Amino acid sequence: xxxxxxxxxxxxxxxAEIVGDDDRPLPAPRxxxxxxxxxxxxxxxxxxxxxxxxxxxxxxxxSPESQESIVAMSLSGTVPSGGPEVSVFLCKxxxxxxxxxxxxxxxxxxxxxxxxxxxxxEVEGIRFEDRQQAWDNFRRQHEDDPQxxxxxxxTDMPESFRARIRAGADSSAVxxxxxxxxxxxxxxxxxxxxxxxxxWGIVKRLLGWSEQCSFTGEGR
Amino acid sequence: MDSEILxxxxxxxxxxxPPVASSDAExxxxxxxxxxxxxxxxxxxxxxxxxxxxxxxxxxxxLHGKWRPGVTTxxxxxxxxxxxxxSILRRRAVVLRRVEPVAGLADSAETAALIGESRREVLLxxxxxxRRQREALVMRYYLDLSDAEIAEVMRVRQSTVRSMTARxxxxxxxxxxxxx
Numbered sequence: 001x002x003x004x005x006x007x008x009x010x011x012x013x014x015x016a017e018i019v020g021d022d023d024r025p026l027p028a029p030r031x032x033x034x035x036x037x038x039x040x041x042x043x044x045x046x047x048x049x050x051x052x053x054x055x056x057x058x059x060x061x062x063s064p065e066s067q068e069s070i071v072a073m074s075l076s077g078t079v080p081s082g083g084p085e086v087s088v089f090l091c092k093x094x095x096x097x098x099x100x101x102x103x104x105x106x107x108x109x110x111x112x113x114x115x116x117x118x119x120x121x122e123v124e125g126i127r128f129e130d131r132q133q134a135w136d137n138f139r140r141q142h143e144d145d146p147q148x149x150x151x152x153x154x155t156d157m158p159e160s161f162r163a164r165i166r167a168g169a170d171s172s173a174v175x176x177x178x179x180x181x182x183x184x185x186x187x188x189x190x191x192x193x194x195x196x197x198x199x200w201g202i203v204k205r206l207l208g209w210s211e212q213c214s215f216t217g218e219g220r
Numbered sequence: 221m222d223s224e225i226l227x228x229x230x231x232x233x234x235x236x237x238p239p240v241a242s243s244d245a246e247x248x249x250x251x252x253x254x255x256x257x258x259x260x261x262x263x264x265x266x267x268x269x270x271x272x273x274x275x276x277x278x279x280x281x282x283l284h285g286k287w288r289p290g291v292t293t294x295x296x297x298x299x300x301x302x303x304x305x306x307s308i309l310r311r312r313a314v315v316l317r318r319v320e321p322v323a324g325l326a327d328s329a330e331t332a333a334l335i336g337e338s339r340r341e342v343l344l345x346x347x348x349x350x351r352r353q354r355e356a357l358v359m360r361y362y363l364d365l366s367d368a369e370i371a372e373v374m375r376v377r378q379s380t381v382r383s384m385t386a387r388x389x390x391x392x393x394x395x396x397x398x399x400x
Contacts, residue, residue, distance in 0.1 A: 004392050004396065007342050007361070008342060008361045011338075011343050012264055012361055012362040014339050015331070015339070016264060016337060018331065019256070019259055019272075021255075021256045024255070026248050026251045027278075027280050029281065078307045165284070168279075168299070169303060170303040171308065172310060212314050
């Protein structure tokens with residue numbers, strides 16, 4: 001009788017053996033993004049973030065009354081200068097998102113979230129963005145839209161943790177895991193959004209390859 | 221970021237020319253030496269060869285200009301392949317709204333004919349395992365890595381590797397025990 005370990009060894013070796021060498025050459029480097037298109041890219045990202053976040057939230061909770069806060073959240077999820085991050089937005093009182101039904105994030109939920117994020121091997125470091133910082137960023141990004149700015153107040157802004165992801169690590173796993181923790185309203189994988197923004201994003205969507213870039217909270 | 225906190229899993233390849241000038245040549249040599257084994261590794265994680273090849277090509281596309289002797293080790297590249305495979309599986313699960321067993325590992329008639337019924341049973345059971353358990357088994361019994369090496373690639377503790385392996389083996393034994 002073969003031990004299970006021997007059977008595994010044998011079966012895997014046999015399966016691997018089927019994969020022959022086809023002498024594919026080393027692929028060319030990935031083209032670098034030109035810095036000239038920066039502004040357009042950020043604008044596209046803002047748009048994509050709001051579209052994905054709104055889409056997801058609409059699916060989850062068809063309540064039209066406080067969409068402003070969702071818009072604020074998604075719009076404040078833009079790409080920082082230090083490279084893409086995973087943004088984890090915290091529940092605040094009155095959020096229309098089902099996972100925030102119990103009110104704002106509690107102190108212990110916040111500490112737990114921070115600990116879990118810091119413990120993830122993909123995460124290089126995290127920072128906290130408070131309401132005022134979120135509002136400042138939001139205002140800076142939308143100076144040319146006075147109507148939007150008039151409709152919003154700093155209290156519409158969610159607080160968030162921003163996790164820097166190591167090069168080559170799986171940022172989507174971090175975004176998904178964060179959304180499963182209590183007190184989280186939404187987490188957004190920015191690398192994914194950049195990958196899926198025009199022009200490639202359109203092609204990918206047509207081919208049905210679009211990835212999920214934002215994850216609504218799973219609740220308490 | 222190039223400051224990956226990685227211990228050396230195996231000695232860095234010998235470099236004779238200065239590292240800056242030779243980094244591309246080194247990448248080519250590394251690619252030639254390890255590509256097939258990385259594709260085979262990815263096949264066992266993902267099931268189908270085409271996707272496995274894409275994952276490996278994608279990893280090498282990203283390695284250009286990032287080659288650091290002693291830092292870009294086979295362990296590091298395996299971690300990249302593992303992450304790439306996980307992303308694919310997660311995307312499939314999102315599209316299907318459930319986790320499916322890994323398709324293509326042993327369910328095609330062609331594979332069955334090539335490897336035989338008994339091995340096919342083992343692979344089908346492997347395809348049904350939870351993702352992390354399958355990953356641990358592939359690294360232990362196909363790549364012959366130690367607990368420490370598997371822990372490094374998966375970025376978990378060695379004790380976690382041991383418990384995942386034990387649980388996976390117990391489950392396979394339950395499923396295959398009758399005709400072992």
